[in-house]
Amino acid sequence: VNANWPQSIAIIGAGAVGGYYGARLIQHGHTVYLHMRSDAAAVRKSGLQIKSCDGDFILGPTSVHAFEHPRQMPKVDLVIVTLKTTANSEFAELIAPILKENTAIFTLQNGLGNEERLAHLFGSSRILGGVAFVCINRIAPGVISHTDHGLIRLSEMAGRVTERARAVARLFTGSKVACETTDNLAATRWEKLIWNIPFNGLGALLDLTTDKLIKNEFGLSLVHSLMREVISASKGLGIEFPDSIIQQKIEHTSTMGAYKSSMQIDRELGRAMEIEAMFGEPLRAARRPGIELPKLEMLYHSLTLVDNKQWRLS
Amino acid sequence: VNANWPQSIAIIGAGAVGGYYGARLIQHGHTVYLHMRSDAAAVRKSGLQIKSCDGDFILGPTSVHAFEHPRQMPKVDLVIVTLKTTANSEFAELIAPILKENTAIFTLQNGLGNEERLAHLFGSSRILGGVAFVCINRIAPGVISHTDHGLIRLSEMAGRVTERARAVARLFTGSKVACETTDNLAATRWEKLIWNIPFNGLGALLDLTTDKLIKNEFGLSLVHSLMREVISASKGLGIEFPDSIIQQKIEHTSTMGAYKSSMQIDRELGRAMEIEAMFGEPLRAARRPGIELPKLEMLYHSLTLVDNKQWRLS
Numbered sequence: 001v002n003a004n005w006p007q008s009i010a011i012i013g014a015g016a017v018g019g020y021y022g023a024r025l026i027q028h029g030h031t032v033y034l035h036m037r038s039d040a041a042a043v044r045k046s047g048l049q050i051k052s053c054d055g056d057f058i059l060g061p062t063s064v065h066a067f068e069h070p071r072q073m074p075k076v077d078l079v080i081v082t083l084k085t086t087a088n089s090e091f092a093e094l095i096a097p098i099l100k101e102n103t104a105i106f107t108l109q110n111g112l113g114n115e116e117r118l119a120h121l122f123g124s125s126r127i128l129g130g131v132a133f134v135c136i137n138r139i140a141p142g143v144i145s146h147t148d149h150g151l152i153r154l155s156e157m158a159g160r161v162t163e164r165a166r167a168v169a170r171l172f173t174g175s176k177v178a179c180e181t182t183d184n185l186a187a188t189r190w191e192k193l194i195w196n197i198p199f200n201g202l203g204a205l206l207d208l209t210t211d212k213l214i215k216n217e218f219g220l221s222l223v224h225s226l227m228r229e230v231i232s233a234s235k236g237l238g239i240e241f242p243d244s245i246i247q248q249k250i251e252h253t254s255t256m257g258a259y260k261s262s263m264q265i266d267r268e269l270g271r272a273m274e275i276e277a278m279f280g281e282p283l284r285a286a287r288r289p290g291i292e293l294p295k296l297e298m299l300y301h302s303l304t305l306v307d308n309k310q311w312r313l314s
Numbered sequence: 315v316n317a318n319w320p321q322s323i324a325i326i327g328a329g330a331v332g333g334y335y336g337a338r339l340i341q342h343g344h345t346v347y348l349h350m351r352s353d354a355a356a357v358r359k360s361g362l363q364i365k366s367c368d369g370d371f372i373l374g375p376t377s378v379h380a381f382e383h384p385r386q387m388p389k390v391d392l393v394i395v396t397l398k399t400t401a402n403s404e405f406a407e408l409i410a411p412i413l414k415e416n417t418a419i420f421t422l423q424n425g426l427g428n429e430e431r432l433a434h435l436f437g438s439s440r441i442l443g444g445v446a447f448v449c450i451n452r453i454a455p456g457v458i459s460h461t462d463h464g465l466i467r468l469s470e471m472a473g474r475v476t477e478r479a480r481a482v483a484r485l486f487t488g489s490k491v492a493c494e495t496t497d498n499l500a501a502t503r504w505e506k507l508i509w510n511i512p513f514n515g516l517g518a519l520l521d522l523t524t525d526k527l528i529k530n531e532f533g534l535s536l537v538h539s540l541m542r543e544v545i546s547a548s549k550g551l552g553i554e555f556p557d558s559i560i561q562q563k564i565e566h567t568s569t570m571g572a573y574k575s576s577m578q579i580d581r582e583l584g585r586a587m588e589i590e591a592m593f594g595e596p597l598r599a600a601r602r603p604g605i606e607l608p609k610l611e612m613l614y615h616s617l618t619l620v621d622n623k624q625w626r627l628s
Contacts, residue, residue, distance in 0.1 A: 212619075218614075222615045225611075225612075295608050299612075302516075305520050305530060
């Protein structure tokens with residue numbers, strides 16, 4: 001890639017995460033096209049309002065390019081995918097229209113399996129993957145609340161750190177977003193699962209915020225045992241975490257207050273939950289080398305059973 | 315015990331189960347005093363109405379003796395305890411006032427630990443235990459719906475079949491209630507847990523009726539794995555069930571239609587759930603010989619976390 005790559009960026013599925021990072025890139029002078037499902041009209045009318053622990057800011061309507069569908073956008077150099085994984089079946093329709101021959105596709109989605117699905121459609125040479133360690137909620141159309149963290153870790157899908165990966169990282173670090181390249185994307189994904197599986201899973205299943213889960217003896221025991229299962233699965237796949245990581249994750253969670261995980265909010269609002277990417281894929285990945293994760297399995301089956309769509313369809 | 319023992323019977327906590335069995339005993343000429351929490355006044359005014367798969371009947375107000383508190387009753391020969399186990403801390407207050415020197419106490423409650431608690435208070439020689447395999451719901455004050463089964467299995471607490479145990483069994487069999495003595499009360503209790511743990515636990519946690527749990531692939535998988543855990547716990551305690559019992563329980567459940575377990579109803583109505591007797595006690599019993607039951611533990615912890623009282627108190 002050359003020095004001023006990328007000239008243009010599309011963010012596909014710009015909800016809370018994509019909207020926040022997109023706003024930071026726009027704030028720092030980049031050309032960004034936002035694909036938004038429900039909020040595009042509101043954002044075209046009133047712009048984007050960001051309440052951030054790293055500093056609030058507002059982007060007026062003339063400085064934000066928001067679209068209901070990517071076919072309305074020009075083709076771009078870099079596609080950042082922040083779609084909910086429950087919409088991954090729309091990859092072809094949403095991404096194909098904006099690809100040039102060398103357009104890179106960077107998925108910043110939850111869970112496992114996203115890079116592979118993109119590579120299957122568009123070829124693995126285009127694909128970068130990353131993980132966002134961040135607390136962000138969309139609190140109204142065009143209004144995003146960023147309450148904690150913000151670090152992105154990324155690399156090429158294959159795990160190598162290329163000049164292209166470094167260029168994407170510089171894009172963020174130059175836009176007030178902490179970002180590192182990693183030579184072990186798989187470990188980064190599993191590290192995020194150590195937090196996501198208990199707090200998104202139990203948060204949605206039991207309708208409890210993070211503070212209630214860790215303040216209660218039984219909640220903490222469930223969080224611990226799910227984290228131990230995720231760590232044992234990683235280990236079976238060759239990824240080692242230090243024992244201290246559980247305590248570290250829980251201590252950090254205790255600074256987050258009464259945080260509602262995205263999946264708790266999704267269930268509350270009757271929206272699709274990211275069950276397959278966050279629970280189904282890790283469970284299947286662990287089963288391949290024969291690792292049993294009974295509590296993760298129970299969480300996966302239970303959430304699927306209460307999934308909002310489940311009984312509407314039958 | 316002599317041939318016409320017991321002359322008088324009290325039913326403590328006559329809700330759905332105690333109300334139904336009490337009504338059958340009254341219908342067949344026995345002297346029965348019903349302790350009812352909320353329904354005593356309604357029953358004194360309008361009697362008891364039983365809709366039963368074994369035949370509907372109505373007991374007029376003059377034929378039913380209903381009391382808000384047992385201290386209003388005469389002392390009796392036999393106390394039948396059908397209190398919810400969440401009220402077991404009231405045993406002393408509710409039972410002591412109606413005991414003669416040789417009054418027997420027969421607990422027909424859910425889960426484990428009830429005989430032991432009664433024996434601690436009143437001496438083990440008084441105590442009989444039993445299990446009701448029955449589908450009963452209270453559908454309005456003084457109106458009870460009995461939809462399936464009805465078998466009671468009972469014995470002395472110590473497990474022996476005595477003349478007294480046979481007399482209690484005859485009391486029921488002579489009142490249109492199937493009843494058998496058993497020489498293995500522990501096995502009978504664990505057999506009921508094989509059904510209660512998945513269907514009450516998942517029913518309450520996921521708010522799903524029995525038909526939905528067994529029609530869905532993941533629901534059936536959860537039911538199976540919880541049943542396997544209960545069976546492995548029983549085995550560790552020396553109680554063996556044939557492998558076919560799981561299929562047998564599931565086939566029977568499929569005849570029950572869209573049945574709401576008592577715990578699903580309790581959670582829905584914001585009432586206390588029988589979590590300790592049904593999940594906590596079996597889990598602790600299995601842990602003594604070192605048996606791990608990860609899914610039962612997760613169910614126990616999860617239900618405790620969503621227990622209606624949990625967050626009101628804190």
